[in-house]
Amino acid sequence: MAVSRSLRRNHLITYLLAGTLCLFFLYFFLGDTSRIPSLPYTAPRQLLKSKDAASNELSPASLPFKKSKQLQEGEVAAPPPVVHYLMNNVTTTSDPIGNRESVLILTPLARFYEEWWTNLCAMTYPHELISLGFIIPKGKEGNLATQQLQEKIQKTQAPTNKNRFASITILRQDSEPPVAQTEPERHALAAQKERRAAMSRARNSLLFTTIGPTTSWVLWLDSDIIETPPTLIQDLASHDKAIIVPNCFQRYYNKDKLAMDVRPYDFNSWQDSPTAKGLGEKMGPDEILLEGYAEMATYRSLMAYMGDGNGDARREIDLDGVGGTALLVKAEVHRDGAMFPPFPFYHLIETEGFAKMAGRLGWRATGLPNYYVYHYNE
Template sequence: MARPLRRSSPITLILALVLFLGFIIFILSPSNPVPSIPKSKIASSSSTRTSPNSPPPVVHYYLNNLTTSSDPVGNRERVLVLTPVARFYDEYWQNLLKLSYPRDLIELGFIVPKTREGNTALAKLEDAVRRVQTGSKKHRFLGVTIIRQDFDTPVPQNEKERHALSAQKERREAMSRARNSLLYTTLGTETAWVLWLDADIIETPHTLIQDLASHDKAVIVPNCYQRYTDKGKEKTRPYDFNSWHDSETALAMARKMGSDEIILEGYHEMATYRSLMAYEMTEGGDPHLETELDGVGGTALLVKAEVHRDGAMFPPFPFYNLIETEGFAKMARRLGHQPYGLPNYLVYHYNE
C-alpha cells in the first residue's frame, strides 16, 4: 500500500521562495553596475567652478573704447597685418621685419592656397615665423595665424597669366573669398587697424603703419610702383591701377551692363577713362598729399577695423559691377566711409 504524501514544512517553503527571488534578482541585475560618485568628488567639482581663480562665464568687450587715432603707437592701438600668400618672397618678410611699429601691437595673418606652390610657400613661411616667434621675446609679434584655403586657386600664379583679362573675374572672385576668409578668421575684439599687405610688396617706408594711420582715415592706400632695369638704368613705373576716381564713361558703361558683369581697370579692351592715382604721382611731391578715391587697390591698404565690423568686405560677386578691392571701396562708401589715397607715398611691388 503506497505511503501518503507529506505536507511541506513552512521553513521549506520560505527557503524556496528566497532562492527563487534571489535567482530573479541575479537575472535582472546589470552585469557592470555604475559606481556612485563619492560626495567628496561632487563637492570638489563644485568648488572648482566657483573658485576665484577660474575665468568668468561671460567676458564683456566694450568696442566703443577702442581707439583708431592719428597716434596709434601712443594710444597702443593693435594692428592686424593680413597677407594672402601664393608665393613666399624673402624680400617681403625682411621688409615686414623692418617696420618700426611695436611688434607687441602687431598680429599677423596669412592664407595660403592648397597648391604645390602653396605648399612650398607654406614651408618657407612657417620657417620664417618660427625663427622670429621662438627668438627674443622683445622681437616677437603679438600673434601669428596661418590658414589654408578650402577652395582651389582657379588660374596659374605666374604674372602674365594671372593678369590676363580673361582670368580676372574668376581670379578676383577667388581672391575675394581668400581675403574674407582671412579677415573673419583673424579679426579680434581688440583689433584697431587692419593693414592689407600683399606678399609681393617688398619695399615700403619703415614707418608705413604710422604714416598711413597719421591721416586718421577710415580707408587709405599708398601708391604702388615697381622698380625695374632698362638698358642698365634703374627706373620705376606705376603698378597698381585699382586706385581711381570714377568717370562718366565708366558709370555709363556700368548702367548698360548686366548685374553679373564687372568693370576691370587697366585693360585697353575696357577703356573706362577713369583718373588713376598711379599717374598722379609728382616727383618730390608731398608724400602726405591726400586725394579722395572711388576705387582702391589692395597691395597696401590700411583700414580701420570698424569699417570691416560695419560690414565692408571684399565682394566675391559683382557689387555695382565692381569686385574685390574695388567692390570693397564701393561698399565702404555706401556705409559712409570715404576712401583716400596718397599719390606721392610709394610702396614697391616685386618685379618678376
C-alpha cells in the first residue's frame, strides 16, 4: 500500500528533530558550555592564573580575594560560583616562568626572622605567580611572630607595590608548640617524636587549606632559612623532578680558624642503609628512626656530607629521606595523597615519612648536594 505524502512529510520532520536533538546533546556534553547563555554558573576556563582574583571567599585560598561590600539588612549573599578546572592544563615544567606556573610557598612560622623575610622578598620568581601560606602556633611567641609578619605584609602588599605577592594566607593553630622553642631543646632526641608529629599536623593543615587547582609547585621553606640564591625556585624547578631538595648548611664563627665558616645543618636528606633497615625490622610499630643522633647510629649516607664545596651545583643524587628546610614538590605529588605522616610510617615521620609515602606512590626524591641554602645560627 502506498504511503501518503503527508505521512512521508511527518517522518522526515521526525528524523530532522531527532538529528537536531542528538547534535544538541553532543554539543552540551562535549562542547564549550560558556556559549550557552542560560547556564547559571561561570564558564569553564582553560587555566586560572594566580594573578586572577577569586570571586568568592570559598574560592581556593591560593587566589587573591577582595572582600565584597557588607550586606544590608535582609540582603542575601550570592552563592559561590561553580567553576570548571581542567587540571590536565596545570603544568610543572623545567621552565616554570616561561609557562607561567603558580608556586605556593608554605612556611610553618614559630619565630619571625627579618633576614628570612628579606630573602623571601628578594626571590626573582615573578611574585604575581607566588602565593604564600603560613601557620603559626598559639602562645606569646606565636602572637609576636604574627604581629611582625603582618607588619611586613602591610608594606609588601600595599597597592603601590607592583612586586606584591598574588595572595597570602595566615593560619593560627589552636595549640602551643609541644616542646620549648630554644634550639637545643627543639633538637633533643627525646623531644623528636612529639615535636615532629606536631610539625606534621601543622604542615598538613597548611597544605590542605591553601593548595588550589592552579597550583603547580609547592615550596616548603622554613622560617629560619635566611639565605638562598634569589633564583631558588626556578633553579630547583629546572631539574623537573617530582621532589627536590638542596643542601642546608649554617654559617658560624669558627673559633679554631678565628673566621666565619660553614657546617652541615639538615641531616634529614639521606640514602638508606642496611643498618637502618635492620633497626627498623626490630622496632615496635610505634617506634621511629631518627637521623643525626649518636644514640641511634643508622649509617645512612647523608647528603649533608656529599657536597664538593665548589662542585657542580646541578649534580643530582637519589634520596630515600628528605628534609623540609627548603623542599620543592610538584603539586601533583601532594594531590596524589603524599602528605607528612604524624604517625610512624615504616618507622619514619614528618618529612622523612613524606619521602617514604611519596615513594610508595611512585614518586622519587632527588637531592642537590652542591646547591646550598643557609639556616639561621642562634
